[in-house]
Amino acid sequence: MQPMLEIHDLHANADGREILRGVDLVVHVGEVHAIMGPNGSGKSTLAQVLAGHPGYTVTQGFVRYEGQDLLDMDPEERAQAGLFLAFQYPVAIRGVTNAYFLRAALNAIRKTRGEPELDPIDFLQVLEEKLQAIGWDDSVVNRPVNDGFSGGEKKRNEILQMAVLEPKLAVLDETDSGLDIDALKTVAEAVNRLRSPSKATVVVTHYQRLLNYIIPDFVHVLVDGRIARSGGKALALELEEKGYDWVKPEPAVA
Amino acid sequence: MTHAVDARDRYVAEFRRFAENGAGAGPGWLKELRQAGIERFAAVGFPTTRQEEWRFTDIAPLTQTPFTLPTAPDTEASPEMVERVLDGPTGARLVFVDGGFRPELSVATGLPSGVKLGSLGDAVRRDGDLLAAHLGRYASVERNPFTALSAAFLREGAFVHVTRGVSVEQPIHLLFLASGAAQGRMIHPRNLIVLEREAQATVVETYAAEDAGPHLTNAVTEFAVEDGARGRHVRIQREGDGAFHMATSQSHQGKDTSFSSCSLAFGAGLSRHDVTAVLAGTGGLLLLNGLSVLAGRQHVDYHTTIDHARPHCESHELFNGILAERARGVFNGRIIVRPGAQQTDSKQTNNNVLLSEAARADSQPQLEIYADDVKCTHGATIGPLDPNALFYLETRGVGAEAARQLMTYGFAADIVSRIDVPEVRERLDRLVRAT
Ligand SMILES: Nc1ncnc2c1ncn2[C@@H]1O[C@H](COP(=O)(O)OP(=O)(O)O)[C@@H](O)[C@H]1O
Ligand SMILES: [Mg+2]
Numbered sequence: 001m002q003p004m005l006e007i008h009d010l011h012a013n014a015d016g017r018e019i020l021r022g023v024d025l026v027v028h029v030g031e032v033h034a035i036m037g038p039n040g041s042g043k044s045t046l047a048q049v050l051a052g053h054p055g056y057t058v059t060q061g062f063v064r065y066e067g068q069d070l071l072d073m074d075p076e077e078r079a080q081a082g083l084f085l086a087f088q089y090p091v092a093i094r095g096v097t098n099a100y101f102l103r104a105a106l107n108a109i110r111k112t113r114g115e116p117e118l119d120p121i122d123f124l125q126v127l128e129e130k131l132q133a134i135g136w137d138d139s140v141v142n143r144p145v146n147d148g149f150s151g152g153e154k155k156r157n158e159i160l161q162m163a164v165l166e167p168k169l170a171v172l173d174e175t176d177s178g179l180d181i182d183a184l185k186t187v188a189e190a191v192n193r194l195r196s197p198s199k200a201t202v203v204v205t206h207y208q209r210l211l212n213y214i215i216p217d218f219v220h221v222l223v224d225g226r227i228a229r230s231g232g233k234a235l236a237l238e239l240e241e242k243g244y245d246w247v248k249p250e251p252a253v254a
Numbered sequence: 255m256t257h258a259v260d261a262r263d264r265y266v267a268e269f270r271r272f273a274e275n276g277a278g279a280g281p282g283w284l285k286e287l288r289q290a291g292i293e294r295f296a297a298v299g300f301p302t303t304r305q306e307e308w309r310f311t312d313i314a315p316l317t318q319t320p321f322t323l324p325t326a327p328d329t330e331a332s333p334e335m336v337e338r339v340l341d342g343p344t345g346a347r348l349v350f351v352d353g354g355f356r357p358e359l360s361v362a363t364g365l366p367s368g369v370k371l372g373s374l375g376d377a378v379r380r381d382g383d384l385l386a387a388h389l390g391r392y393a394s395v396e397r398n399p400f401t402a403l404s405a406a407f408l409r410e411g412a413f414v415h416v417t418r419g420v421s422v423e424q425p426i427h428l429l430f431l432a433s434g435a436a437q438g439r440m441i442h443p444r445n446l447i448v449l450e451r452e453a454q455a456t457v458v459e460t461y462a463a464e465d466a467g468p469h470l471t472n473a474v475t476e477f478a479v480e481d482g483a484r485g486r487h488v489r490i491q492r493e494g495d496g497a498f499h500m501a502t503s504q505s506h507q508g509k510d511t512s513f514s515s516c517s518l519a520f521g522a523g524l525s526r527h528d529v530t531a532v533l534a535g536t537g538g539l540l541l542l543n544g545l546s547v548l549a550g551r552q553h554v555d556y557h558t559t560i561d562h563a564r565p566h567c568e569s570h571e572l573f574n575g576i577l578a579e580r581a582r583g584v585f586n587g588r589i590i591v592r593p594g595a596q597q598t599d600s601k602q603t604n605n606n607v608l609l610s611e612a613a614r615a616d617s618q619p620q621l622e623i624y625a626d627d628v629k630c631t632h633g634a635t636i637g638p639l640d641p642n643a644l645f646y647l648e649t650r651g652v653g654a655e656a657a658r659q660l661m662t663y664g665f666a667a668d669i670v671s672r673i674d675v676p677e678v679r680e681r682l683d684r685l686v687r688a689t
Contacts, residue, residue: 051649054641079651091646094605095664095671104660105650112651144664161650 002067004029004169004200009061011225012049019045021225022061027169030197034211034236035204037222038244043204044088046222047173051085052078065169079105080112084167086158088174088204093145098157099127101145102164109165130163134190151178159190170194171202176210188213208240221247261317262299266292269406272323277409283386284378284408287395291405294395301399310584310616311526311555316498321440321470323407324352333359336429339462339492341681346371347427348412353441355410364424368417369455371426374444377413384415388446392476393504398528400500404442404474411444411473416453416483425456425488425678430473432493437467445475449483451508456486456675461493463521468496471522474504477515481508481535488678490685492521495550499525509535509564516673518682519546519554520689530559533567544573545669547689548581555584560602562595565625569599574669575606576662577613587632588620595625602632607639607665609658663687 005027012020019042027033037043049056050063052075063070070078093101099120106126107117118126131138136156146154155175162170172191176184191201191214203214211219211233219235220227221244228247229235239247269292277288300317301308336349336359348371349359355373362371370381377385395402412428430443447457461471471493479485485505493499499522507513519525531540546554560569575583585604606615617634639661647657666686673679 051645053645074654075645075648076651076653076657079649085649087646087649091640091643093643093647093661093664095666095668096660097667101647101650101660104656105647105652108653108656109651144668165650 001028003027003064004066006064007061008063010046010049010058010063011060012045012056012058014045014056018059019056019225020049023222023225023227025220025227027200027202029200031218032195032201032203032214032216034216034219035202035222036206036208036219036236036239039206041222042225043222044173045225047085047088047171047204050078050083050171051075076108079165079167080109082168084162084165084170086155086162086170086172086175088177090146090154090158092147092149094147096145097142098145098160099124099141102127102161105161106164127164130160133193134159134163135186136160152180152183155179155183155187159187163190163194168198169200169202171204173204174206175203176205176207184210185213208236211236223247259299262296264320265403266296268322272407280378281382281386283382287390287405288408290390291395291402291408294402295399295406298399298402307398307557311524311553313498313524313526316470316524319468319470319498321438324354324436324439324441335431335464339429339431339460339464340427341684344427345424347429348373349429349431350410350412350443351431352433352436352439353410353443365422366420368420369422370413370415372413374411374413374446375409381413381415384448385413385446388448388476388478389444392478392506392532393474393502393530397502397504397530400472401474401502404444404472404502407440407442408444409442411446413445414447414455414457416449416455418450419452421454422456425458425675428457428459430459430461430471432463432466432469432471432497434465434467436463436469438469440470440472443471443473445473447475447477447485447487449479449485451480452482453480454484456488456678458488458490458678460490461499463494463497466494466497468498470498470500472500474502477503477505477513479505479507479511479513482510483508484511485513486675487513487515488673488675488682489515489517490682491517491519491525491527494521495523495552497522499527501525501527502530503527504530504532506532506534507538507540510537511535512539514541514674515543516669517544517556518669519544519548519556520685522552522554524553526555526557528557528559530561531569532561532563533569534563536564536566538564538567540567540569541672542569542571543669543672545575545666546583547576547666547686548583549578551580553582553584557586557588559588559590560600562589562591562598562600564592565594565596565598567595567598569601571600571602572669572672573604574665575604575615576609576665577606577615578609580610580612582613583615585615585617585634586620587618588622589630589632591623591625591628591630593624596627598625598628598630600628600630604634605665606634606636607662608637609639609662
């Protein structure tokens with residue numbers, strides 16, 4: 001079966017400095033992968049490169065998404081093709097309400113799928129359903145996107161966007177960080193509810209605790225811009241126990 | 255220099271014609287006000303960029319154009335033009351075309367008793383005492399050379415007076431249109447709004463031109479908010495690119511009042527707006543917001559002054575500028591905290607987004623604080639649209655151009671969404687979407 005995502009020997013720079021130094025990763029449909037690793041190891045860089053952030057330059061390697069050359073696509077084309085990144089640091093959009101923004105985004109995506117645009121009333125109904133499905137109220141709907149949101153609200157908002165946009169491949173970058181245990185459980189439940197055999201998820205996390213709630217099929221450890229070790233969910237527990245230093249001296253495994 | 259002297263002489267000569275042409279026949283207080291206006295103007299003349307207050311705004315193109323007062327009343331403006339500019343039904347409204355009051359386009363019904371709404375010209379005859387008590391008391395002839403000219407050429411405008419304790423629910427619209435006949439003319443609309451104690455009202459001023467050539471609008475609005483009253487003022491400037499628009503808005507708040515002011519500049523080639531808000535009683539709340547959306551070679555200069563004259567008052571000021579192409583925005587935000595005005599809480603923010611390399615914004619705070627127990631903060635930003643925010647939108651499937659439009663709209667909506675009168679807010683939301 002053709003992988004949904006295939007990352008091969010990916011190298012990327014920012015400001016002339018090499019941050020990703022040969023990342024390999026293969027994700028098939030229906031799978032959940034966790035990427036763990038110490039701070040500064042390049043997890044967010046990998047996520048941002050997948051989303052197409054213009055601040056990073058890919059110098060080597062390739063990324064295929066559903067057989068297409070992902071790196072050749074504009075960020076919006078990637079989103080329209082079903083890729084979604086939940087940002088570690090979601091960005092505020094002054095003056096644009098969540099509802100207005102989400103409708104613009106959903107309609108842009110629907111257009112490329114050949115589906116008709118939703119008017120504000122139809123859209124509100126969709127939004128209402130999604131909020132219900134993930135068990136949240138509509139308090140964030142009419143506030144400007146992430147503007148003045150608490151850390152937890154921002155993370156929740158990323159999940160709401162994911163629910164509305166229904167991506168095929170979701171990359172969640174530390175969506176658990178800064179959340180208390182209740183908020184963490186809600187986010188995990190929301191992610192689990194969106195799990196489907198036709199989709200895939202990559203969960204980037206610094207801590208093991210999220211993986212108690214989102215059970216991964218594979219765990220990878222990113223160290224110094226390379227996948228230093230891969231394994232099953234037991235690897236996460238081992239990391240929790242021994243810390244990351246234990247991984248570092250080991251050579252990269254294929 | 256000689257230009258400036260020539261211009262001054264021209265305006266003084268125009269005033270003499272105006273005084274001989276019937277304007278000399280008004281009541282004594284009005285003659286005195288006009289005389290004080292022209293004397294003040296003759297003494298100070300037009301400002302130049304050598305004056306600190308006018309450093310960024312060169313009005314030479316204005317002073318070099320020989321504008322004259324309108325002569326014959328204009329009959330051009332159609333009800334359709336009024337509807338088009340207002341974009342939707344309104345209740346009470348006064349319509350002025352090229353400076354002249356047009357009763358047949360105006361609606362003054364449906365208001366509660368205790369509200370006077372009419373032209374200033376009529377009010378001079380009917381409510382002379384009220385006018386004499388207020389006109390020129392807030393925006394004095396000394397305020398700036400244009401308030402002096404406004405007093406000198408004072409003839410027409412809107413008069414709104416709400417009696418003690420009366421609440422006006424529906425917004426009152428004041429519409430100032432420039433027709434094709436406005437070309438080469440100078441128009442000096444003068445508005446007075448008085449809310450007596452515990453009264454409430456919302457006044458929306460709109461200045462618009464359709465196909466009008468170069469003309470000068472010099473508009474002065476005085477808004478008195480007496481003790482316990484609650485006023486809202488929205489001012490929309492959407493004149494044509496050829497227009498010079500000089501404006502002074504001055505509010506004066508008594509004790510335990512609340513006043514919100516929102517000024518929006520979309521039009522005119524060269525505009526200058528002095529907004530002054532005086533908190534003259536304890537416990538006053540002031541929201542002073544503004545937005546400019548400019549392109550081409552348009553220039554807007556907002557000079558705001560918040561005068562905390564008494565203790566325990568709060569002011570929040572937010573001005574956003576959206577500048578495209580070669581447009582230029584100037585913001586000067588002066589905040590005065592007078593001696594003894596303790597427990598003042600004042601926050602000023604000015605954000606400017608430059609949509610092109612050639613657009614430019616200048617922002618200066620000017621804090622004059624003479625009390626020690628106060629909280630005053632200010633901040634300004636000038637720069638392009640945040641590239642991280644654009645990227646964020648793109649990762650949600652929104653194309654690059656649509657993302658820029660969405661963010662630009664958000665910058666305007668940030669101001670418009672703060673207008674707490676739904677009817678007015680929705681009207682303006684449509685306007686910024688169309689701009
Ligand atoms: N845009 C950038 N410019 C310069 N350095 C960057 C940039 N983004 C990330 N880095 C650096 O790359 C390294 C990896 O960062 P990041 O991918 O955020 O790590 P992680 O998410 O694993 O904590 C860090 O040392 C960080 O400072
Ligand atoms: Mg990170």
